[in-house]
Amino acid sequence: MFDINKILRPNIKNLVPYSSARDEFKGEASVFLDANENAYGSPLEQQYNRYPDPLQHKVKLRLSEIKGVPARNIFLGNGSDEAIDILFRAFCNPGIDNVILVPPTYGMYEVSANINDVATKKVHLTEEYQLNLEGIAEVIDEHTKLIFICSPNNPTGNSINRDDIETLLANFNGIVVVDEAYINFSRQKTFIQELTEYANLVVLQTLSKAWGLAALRVGMAFASQEIVEVMNKVKPPYNINEASQQLALQALxxxxLVNLWIKETLAQRDNLVLQLKNLEFVVDIYPSDANFILVKTTDPNGIYRFLVEHGIIVRNRTSVELCEGSLRITIGTPDENKKLLETLQQYR
Structure with a gap:
């Protein structure tokens, strides 16, 4: 059975978090002389001289309405990458513990593990890009703290079998992190709905993809109140700046409009797949639940260079194991997709 105290690092368990001026006073006042801010304002039209809400209450309340989960179960980070890094720092002892990755997958999990001196155990996905449950079970040991699963997966685009993820949640005594950066484009339902069932579940989402706010760097983690409280202890006091909070709240x-963009993206994705299948150098197009497709070709390097020469940038994934020969293509606007297809038709 999952027990957060058994996997929490001792120094984090005993950590007294930094107490900021905005943590110690909550409420309204007319004169703030507690945080050593510039009382004269900012040299900008918008005033940014005051520190932002350290726990982003207004943004979380709006997200709570949209996601149907209590605000106390939401953590906001400087991109999902901050949430990933905090999970390593809170639960993995450097040089001792390990995590499980299931490549091909999002590369930041391994980078963050390496930064934190945490060993990675890799269990590759099957040829169908699904979990190898037996392989995962074989490598779990007493020092395995986290399992990262990206669904829909990057770079393959497919959703991971839901029953397989639930099997891990029910049998693993560490934390299962389900990264749903592309869930808005998926036919699958979010795992946020399962938070009350699994105390060891962390769901990552972002405002960078469907919401079009990549430049603001606002990532979300949904988890039990216990896990969220740990993450809030570890994070810097003002990790989401005021401009990002205000703009995110406006966007939310x-x-x-966002739902309209999602529908248009899915329609464009289906059309792009149909058109690409007519090209003789396209070997396969893998099923996608994301705003991109993975396309296997006969000459990925040549096609990539040809597109670059014409001002079109895609992602060459041929060096990634199980993605040999493949290009990852993000779904663009109708005009961008048309230009891509017209250019590819010229490739010989």
Whole structure:
């Protein structure tokens, strides 16, 4: 059975977090002389001289309405990458513990592990890009603290079998991290709905993809209140700046526009797949639940260079194991997709 105290690092368990001025006073006042801020304002039209809300209450309340989860179960980070890094720092003892990765997958999990001196055990996905449950079970040991699963997966685009993820959640005594950066484009339902069932579940999402706010760097982690409280202890006091909080809150009022973009992206994805299948150098196009497709070709390096010469940038994934020969292509606007297809038709 999962027990957070058994996997939490002792120094984090005993950590007294930094107490900022905005943590110690909550409420309204007319004169703030507690945080050594510049009382005269900012040399900008918008005033940014005051420190932001360290726990981003307004943004979390709006997310709570949209996601159907209590605000106490939401952590906000400087991109999902901050949430990933904090999970390593909170639960993995450097040089002792390990995590399980299931490549091909998002590369930041391994980078963050290496930064934190945490060993990685890799269990490759099957040829169908699904979990190898037997392989995962074989490498779990007493020092395995985290399992990272990206679903829909990057770079393959497919969703991971839900029953397989639940099998891990039910049988692993560490934390299972389900990264749902592309969930808005998926036919699968989010794992956020399972938070009450699994105390060891952390779901990552982001405002960088469907919400179009990549430049603001706002990532989300949904987890038990216990896990969120640990993550809040470890994070820097003001990890989400005021401009990002204000703009994210504005964007979160406009769900209709985002839903319209999602529908258009899915329609464009289906059309792009149909058109690409007519090209003789396209070997296969893998099923996608994301805003990109993985396309296997006869000459990935040549095609990539040809597109670059014409001002079109895709991602060459041929060096990634199980993605040999493949290019990852993000779904663009109708005009961008048209230009891509017209250019590819010229390739010989």
């Amino acid at each position: 009022q406009n769900t209709d």
